[in-house]
Amino acid sequence: MLENMENLNFAQRYQKILQEITEAAHQAGRDPQEIRILPVSKNHPVSSIQEAIDAGIRFFGENRVQEAKKKAELLGPDIRWSIIGPLQSNKAKYIARFAHEFQALDNIETAKILDERLHKEGRTLSVMLQINSSDEPQKSGIHPRQAKEYIQELQGLNNLHLTGLMTIAINSADEKLVADCFARTRSLRDSLLPFLAPGQKLDQLSMGMSNDYKIAIAQGSTCIRVGTALFGARSYDV
Numbered sequence: 001m002l003e004n005m006e007n008l009n010f011a012q013r014y015q016k017i018l019q020e021i022t023e024a025a026h027q028a029g030r031d032p033q034e035i036r037i038l039p040v041s042k043n044h045p046v047s048s049i050q051e052a053i054d055a056g057i058r059f060f061g062e063n064r065v066q067e068a069k070k071k072a073e074l075l076g077p078d079i080r081w082s083i084i085g086p087l088q089s090n091k092a093k094y095i096a097r098f099a100h101e102f103q104a105l106d107n108i109e110t111a112k113i114l115d116e117r118l119h120k121e122g123r124t125l126s127v128m129l130q131i132n133s134s135d136e137p138q139k140s141g142i143h144p145r146q147a148k149e150y151i152q153e154l155q156g157l158n159n160l161h162l163t164g165l166m167t168i169a170i171n172s173a174d175e176k177l178v179a180d181c182f183a184r185t186r187s188l189r190d191s192l193l194p195f196l197a198p199g200q201k202l203d204q205l206s207m208g209m210s211n212d213y214k215i216a217i218a219q220g221s222t223c224i225r226v227g228t229a230l231f232g233a234r235s236y237d238v
C-alpha cells in the first residue's frame with residue numbers, strides 16, 4: 001500500500017485513505033462518518049504540515065510535546081494539536097497552554113498536575129486513557145485491570161474531559177494478534193461504561209495506525225492515527 005502512494009501529494013493520499021476507511025467501514029457494517037483520521041505529523045517539517053493545511057486539515061497528532069509546541073507557535077491558533085505520546089510532568093504546563101487533546105494519559109500524578117495547569121490557564125483538555133492492550137512490558141499505557149481505578153481518579157479532575165481509550169496494537173504480521181489488541185480494548189471500554197460519572201465519556205476508541213487501521217476499523221475504532229501513509233517516511237531531524 002505505502003509503495004504506490006509515493007507519487008501522490010498529500011491531498012491525494014488523504015482521499016485514498018478516506019476511501020479505504022469507507023470500504024473498511026462498510027465491510028464492518030459501520031458508518032464511515034464515525035471514524036476520524038488524525039494525521040500524525042511528528043518528525044515532519046512545518047512545510048509538510050502546510051501542505052496538509054492547504055488540503056483542509058486543521059487537527060494534527062504529535063508525540064513529543066516540545067516538537068508540538070514549536071509547531072503550534074509557528075502555525076498559530078487556527079491549528080489544533082493532539083498529543084499522542086508520553087507526557088513527563090514537567091511538560092504539563094506546555095500541553096495545558098496549546099493542546100486540544102491528550103491521548104496518552106497513563107499516570108494519575110501527571111493527570112493531577114495537568115489538571116492544575118489547565119485550571120491556571122482557564123482551559124480544558126480532552127483526554128483518552130492509553131491502554132497497554134498487548135501486555136508487552138516495554139509499552140506505554142496502563143494495564144486493562146487498572147482502568148476502572150483511573151476513571152474514578154479522573155472524576156475529581158474537572159479540567160480533564162475523558163472521551164475514550166487509546167491503544168497501540170502489537171507490532172506483528174499476525175493480523176489475529178493485532179485484532180485481539182483492538183477487540184480487548186473495545187470490550188474493556190464496554191465493561192467500563194457503568195462506572196462513568198456524568199460528563200465522562202468513552203465514545204472514542206483511538207486505534208489503528210498506517211499499517212493496521214483497517215483491522216482497527218473492523219474492531220470499532222473511531223480515530224485512526226495515520227503518519228507514514230499520509231506524510232511518507234519520517235525524517236528524524238526536524
Ligand SMILES: *Cc1c(COP(=O)(O)O)cnc(C)c1O
Binds near residue numbers: 042063085168225
Ligand atoms: C507515530 C505514531 C503513530 C503513527 O504511526 P504510522 O505508523 O506512521 O502511521 C500513531 N500513533 C502513535 C501513538 C504514534 O506515536
